[in-house]
Amino acid sequence: MTPVPATEANIAKAAALLRAGHLVAFPTETVYGLGANARDGAAVARIFEAKGRPRFNPLIVHVHDLGQAEGIALVGEKALHLARAFWPGPLTLVLKRRESSGLSDLVSAGLDTVAVRMPDHPIARALLKAAGFPLAAPSANRSGHVSATIARHVADDLGNRVAMVLDGGPAAHGIESTVLDATGETIVMLRPGAVPAETIEAVLGERIERALEGGVKPLSPGQLESHYAPRASVRLDANRVEAGEALLAFGPDVPPARGPVINLSPSGDLVEAAAGLFAALRALDKSGATSIAVMPIPNHGLGEAINDRLRRAAAPRG
Numbered sequence: 001m002t003p004v005p006a007t008e009a010n011i012a013k014a015a016a017l018l019r020a021g022h023l024v025a026f027p028t029e030t031v032y033g034l035g036a037n038a039r040d041g042a043a044v045a046r047i048f049e050a051k052g053r054p055r056f057n058p059l060i061v062h063v064h065d066l067g068q069a070e071g072i073a074l075v076g077e078k079a080l081h082l083a084r085a086f087w088p089g090p091l092t093l094v095l096k097r098r099e100s101s102g103l104s105d106l107v108s109a110g111l112d113t114v115a116v117r118m119p120d121h122p123i124a125r126a127l128l129k130a131a132g133f134p135l136a137a138p139s140a141n142r143s144g145h146v147s148a149t150i151a152r153h154v155a156d157d158l159g160n161r162v163a164m165v166l167d168g169g170p171a172a173h174g175i176e177s178t179v180l181d182a183t184g185e186t187i188v189m190l191r192p193g194a195v196p197a198e199t200i201e202a203v204l205g206e207r208i209e210r211a212l213e214g215g216v217k218p219l220s221p222g223q224l225e226s227h228y229a230p231r232a233s234v235r236l237d238a239n240r241v242e243a244g245e246a247l248l249a250f251g252p253d254v255p256p257a258r259g260p261v262i263n264l265s266p267s268g269d270l271v272e273a274a275a276g277l278f279a280a281l282r283a284l285d286k287s288g289a290t291s292i293a294v295m296p297i298p299n300h301g302l303g304e305a306i307n308d309r310l311r312r313a314a315a316p317r318g
């Protein structure tokens with residue numbers, strides 16, 4: 001995969017690829033991002049596949065303008081103040097998701113919040129404008145590798161797992177965005193980054209909490225994954241369904257069941273399964289079944305992240 005110059009024609013091509021569900025790497029002012037249409041569950045699943053991430057964590061959704069942010073999330077008073085001061089720029093705001101956002105569940109890893117940022121890089125902005133939809137984009141590197149700040153490194157790292165790499169020269173900060181939880185009364189810094197806490201405090205005229213300091217109980221990345229636990233108990237590696245159980249199926253050979261059944265992918269496609277995982281868990285949980293039987297899911301590719309999530313759902317509750 002050779003990086004291509006970010007000409008107007010190539011940006012239009014990139015937008016078309018994204019619209020068709022492919023991944024495109026693009027420069028931002030922090031690091032290179034690996035982008036997918038945030039409303040396309042399978043495309044978002046492919047981000048995790050391409051990165052080789054062994055678990056699902058929520059991704060940052062990149063928007064072109066404030067109107068687009070308000071279309072997917074509830075931008076409260078303080079958040080609006082911060083957005084006006086720092087957008088476009090390397091500040092990410094975690095906000096309440098709108099019911100009508102149309103975003104894939106996977107983008108929020110099943111949470112009812114979404115992390116939003118408006119990047120300040122002409123190529124990222126041009127791409128967002130040409131696409132017309134928000135882009136989910138974590139750093140464009142394989143899991144465990146360092147974030148890439150030049151197009152060549154993205155291409156070397158991701159190879160043909162990405163449909164196009166737009167070359168925009170070196171990323172300016174090389175430091176990731178500052179992530180703030182702006183869902184509550186007090187703003188909490190979840191991740192320090194390119195915008196210093198003091199600068200944020202000066203704009204707000206008040207102190208912000210630091211997630212790492214302890215005290216408050218913020219959504220730190222480590223705690224996030226266990227956030228959505230179904231009410232029903234979850235039984236893994238099930239090859240038959242007991243009375244009263246709902247079934248989360250996978251693949252063509254589904255055992256007989258009298259209760260509700262959702263098949264994550266009748267054809268056994270792990271991308272499709274990942275895209276529908278959170279919605280399926282929620283729906284089966286709502287069905288009223290006291291237990292959800294889950295068929296075995298192969299542990300390769302995206303299966304590893306799917307199984308990680310299911311193990312957490314099945315773990316004993318405290």
Ligand code: AMP
Pocket residue numbers: 057058059060094108111113114115137138139176179190191219220221224
């Ligand atoms: P990156 O993988 O570099 O894009 O980083 C994304 C960061 O934003 C991680 O630290 C995530 O844990 C955090 N993040 C994204 N979405 C949310 C969310 N809904 N709630 C809390 N943190 C989030």
Ligand code: MG
Pocket residue numbers: 138139147
């Ligand atoms: Mg990263």
